[in-house]
Amino acid sequence: MSVFLPRRPPANLKFLYPSFAGLVPLTARRHESSARRTTKRLRTKPDPSFTSSIPESQLNDHIVFNPPSSAPSPYHTPPVFLPPNDPRRQLLVQSYRHANPYEQPERRLPPTIKNHKPYEKKYHLREKEIEEIRRLRTEDPYTWSRAKLAEKYGCSPFFVGMIAPNEGKKAEELKKVEQVKEGWGRRRRYAREDRAKRREMWGRDE
Amino acid sequence: MKALRLLRRSGSVLSPRTRPCCFIHQTQYRNPLPLNIFRLQSTAPAQYQSAIEREDDLEPGETEPTEDFFHNAPTQEERESILSQLPSPHPQHAHKSARLSALHARLMLPPRLPLETLARCLVDPSADIDPHFNNSSLSILGYDLLGLYTSEAVLCRHPRLPTEVMFAAMWAYCGPKTLAAITREWGVEVAAAPGGEVDPGYLQCKHIEAGNASVEGTGVQVKDLPILATDPKGKPMLGEPGWRRGVSSRTVKSDHFGDEIKRTVLDYAERPELRQEDLQRKLEKGVTLETASTNFVRALMGAVYLHAGKKAAYNFFKAHILSRHLDFSKLFEFRQPTRDLSRLCAREGFESPVARILSETGRKSRSPVFVVGVFAGKDKLGEGSGSSLDEARIRAAVGALKGWYLYSPLEVNVPSQAERGGNWEPVMVDGGEVVV
Structure with missing residues (x-):
């Protein structure tokens, strides 16, 4: 058997009643009930980290230190940046909690930012090609822009700008x-x- | 009087100090003045004469002042007129000043530091031009000591700090603004005008004329602004005022804070009259409150070193300067952090840094948040968040660079505190900052 429960109490549906019913102050009751509900809803328990370890007698006599989760502190040196003779290096390797999680074989690295392409320097251009780049760039800098020359010779636009500035x-x-x-x-x-x-x-x- | 054990080098501070005006008084009054003509430090015992008001606690060996002495003793008015002719308070008055004793007690200064020297620390060269009575010599010593202790404390604890940040940290620990703030915190008040009749517990300096406004929002005074050259290109040339020197030049040729030294030792050696001219100008124009306060703190540092020794000086430094909190991570400013980081990784032999998205929310919304980490191979170097991928990536690079530069060894022994004959472990010396 299904029980039909209307979402709104019939007292709120004013249009169902004759016009004189509007004179009855129904709204007062409604306010009281919603206020009670709101208060009840707002009466949330504090996070256990605030209170759990503190005895009732000292509740108003202590300092709460409950920082929000935030960016890592700049004073925390990443393990790779520690010098080889620093004792923290050994400790971090031995630690279970602070060891690098990505060292585990099943743990994959997070995705890179989409258009990131790792760039490897090739050092393949010789004196002849560099002369050629300079010549092209002086002759017609608008046709042979840095990007075009970089594409043609397989180097970076920065390198072109460095050897043939215009x-x-x-x-x-x-x-x-x-x-x-x-x-x-x-x-x-x-x-x-x-x-x-x-x-x-x-x-x-x- | 309690005998003080003095260090060898403190002799010049404590020797009897006289000035010509004292001799003028001597010819004027045949009888000894109630004030000693020779302004003595507490440790120079020879010419001490008991003053009239100390009659009650005469020791058995001492002779009572003769009748003649009382007869010819100067009146109160005369005494005041003599005092007001002195440019700074008489050293003997140091023991009568409640302010001075209170300051001595409040700062917990070592008992070996006499009140006379503390009073001398409070006399700025602009109040009293005589180097035997002002704090100029002590403040030079204190400046060098503060520079040494602060630089080694900062550099040994953060061996990888870039030079610019190092200068900023030095400025924050013992720069003029900090020392002026310390003077206020110590409760040292400034005399309205210097003079012999002023309580020696006040800081004595001649105030500069008001009207030098500071540039809005910078705290820099208009007169301190570098003069920009009127060159059409807008860049001042080498040697011109306003020409900005490189960092390496500043480490060698500048003061502790990377600022240009207006008069070097060489200048004074070539033209010794310059020193007197500068002092005279200072005496005429006056100094700012900040300069006077700075000189006072430096002089006190020098005085503690001279009277109480190295250990007490270092303790004084630790208690008042090093105990101040400085957030080094706020001193950095990077223009191209991603480029710097990739140079750093290339130099140190790590894999080139790659930005990876750790988490994100609301990419298609009005206010997305991306958390990006910079990775070298499998190691995370830094992490940053931002409302665009670019922002998060750059902030992550900044975080990684700060992680590198702010490295601090676990145990640090600063060189100045090394004990003779003890085991000395050298502090870490880093390869230097990233130069692109």
């Missing part, structure tokens, strides 16, 4: 950027400046 093109590009920036309004400019400031805060760890 100050003229850089200055022109900067001028173009400045022109674009002058066209910005107040809001966009402020937003960009704020973004740069936030980026600086990452380096300060703020």
